[in-house]
Amino acid sequence: MSEFESASRPSADPGAGSPEKERGRRRSMLVAAFGTVVEWYDFSIFFYVATTLTKEFFGGQADSLLLTLGVGAAGFLFRPLGAMVFGHLGDRVGRKHALVVSAVLMAVSMLGIAVMPDYNTIGIWAGVGLVFFRCLSGFSVGAEYTGIMVFLMESAKPGKRGVAASWAAANSEVGALLAVGSGALLANTLSTEAMESWGWRILFILGALLAALMVPLRRMMVETDTFKRLQNAEKTDVALQRSPLITAILEQPRAIIVAFLISSIGSVSYFLNITYVPTYIEEVAKVPNSGSLALGTVAAVVAIVVTPFFGVASDRFGRKVSLAGLMVVFIFTTIPAYVLLSNDSAAIAIGGAAFLAIPAAGWSAVAAAMIPEQFTGTSRFSGMAIGYNVATVLFGGLSPLVATWLMSSTGLTLAPAIYATVIVIVAGVPVLFLARSMGRKTLAEIDEDRHLVPA
Structure with missing residues (x-):
């Protein structure tokens, strides 16, 4: 039995301890859960105002919407790189410190987009600047959702990890709601000219302020007991001194695959069934931006x-x-549900948006606890960050781009729905066979499970 295993036995209940420790645990969980609001506001607002960004940074030329969606996808390409860096920091320096640095970079990236001059002012450099800040944003959030899910899962009481981690998923949708709601408010308050000229910049300034607010809040977070035990065990256990990422790849490949498969469905469903809805309605049903954002708010x-x-x-x-x-x-x-989205009746279209949103939200809620439960504490942050972020690149950031391309090349307006359904089947069936049922085990039992860590 390793130092980490023996140290983990007394702490089956993360909530056990003094009232002061309990208050610190609850405060840290609230701060951590709030972080997903900022992350998903950032990525959602980009796609919600994609048509406006196209005109501002690429001159609104033919097929330039694909270029803008490609920039959004480019940001996702940097998530795995950020995941490797922040995953290592999270497992070595601490969950809290990785999340603090991530918040700083998010604030810089969103503020950069907000103040970037448009295409008419600096020409092609406007697009170059958009790509740079979008990639910085992608790098910074390599730690966000995974780090927050790890933090909540490790801080929750036994039997409550599902509902505790689901708040990360719920708050990600709060971020999406804040993005689409603020976008809809501005679109209905400002003239079309004002919205396309400077109104959209307010949305990114708001995101930068939210990210900046996270920095002092996260500095007050208390590290999880799992990480504290890791720090103590690392001093005497040579195996724990190895890179957490290497440990995850060598010792927990099955967990990484499961994380990838679950996250693939979560990504494609979230980005096509919730985030992409306003763009889809504008392109297919020719609904004005204000109306499409309102429908996205419902979702x-x-x-x-x-x-x-x-x-x-x-x-x-x-x-x-x-x-x-x-x-x-x-x-x-x-x-x-996609058929209902393009219906002339607003009530029917709203029903379609709701039918798309419910299973997407449900999957994210279950995955928030299930994915980190597949890993032991030694490399939970690193392993989960890789599996989740690679899936997010392939089936999150690229999904709106792929969906738009499929509609353009095939002429099928239901191409996004068909694509999403195929991914659910292809990735979902293996999950049911490969994933481990760890929900009823204590955190200590998960961290020393011999099926996860080879003897």
Whole structure:
């Protein structure tokens, strides 16, 4: 038995301890959960105002929307790089410190986009600047969602990890709602000319302020007991002195694969069933920007409301059962819901948005606890960061681009729905066989599970 294993036995309940420690634990969890608001506001607002950014940075030329979506996708390409850097920091220096640095870089990237001169002022350099700051944003959030899920999972009480981690997913939808809601407010308040000229910049300034606010808040967070035990064990256990990323790749490849597969479905469903909805409606149904953003707001609200209930369900009925049920819903409702989106009736279109948002939110809620439970504490941050962020690149940032390209090349307006359904089937079936059911185990049992760490 390693130093880390023996040290982990007394702390099955992260909430055990003095009232002061309990208050610190709760405060840290609240701060951590709030962080996903900023991350998903950042990435959501880019796609919600994609048509405006196209005109501002690329002159609004033919097919330049694809170029703008490509810039958004480029940001996602830097997430795995950020994941490797911040994952190492999270497992070696601390979960809290990695999240503080990430918040600083997010603030810089969003402020940079907000003040960047447009295409008419500096020509092609406007697009170059947009690419740079978008890539910086992608690098910075390599730590965000994964780090927050790890923090919440390690801080939650036994039997409550599902509902605790689901708040990270719920707050990511709060970030999306804040993005689409503020965008809709400005679009309905300002004239079209004002919105396209300077109104959109306010949205990125708001994001920069939120990210800057996270810096002092995260400095007050208390490290998880898991990381503290790792620090103590590392002094005497040579195996723990190896790179956490290498440890994850060599000792927990199955966990990385499961994280990738679960995150692939979560990414494609979130970015096509929630974030991409306003752009889809504008392109297919020719609905004005204000109307499409309003419909996107409905999808975000529905997602926020249902997310914690799925977290509770995963604690009660099990993670695998919950995912299997959601897969069935995905397969049979995605295409019909997309049909409803382009309906002339606003009520029917709203119903379509809701049908798309519910399973997407549910999957994110269950995944928030299930993915970190696949790893032991020695490389949880690093391993999860790689599996999650690679999936987010391929099936998150690229999904809107792929969906738009598929519609353009095939002429099928339902191409995004078909694409999403295929990904759910291809990635979902292996998950049901490969994923481990760890929801009913204590954190100490997970961290010393012999199936996860070879003897």
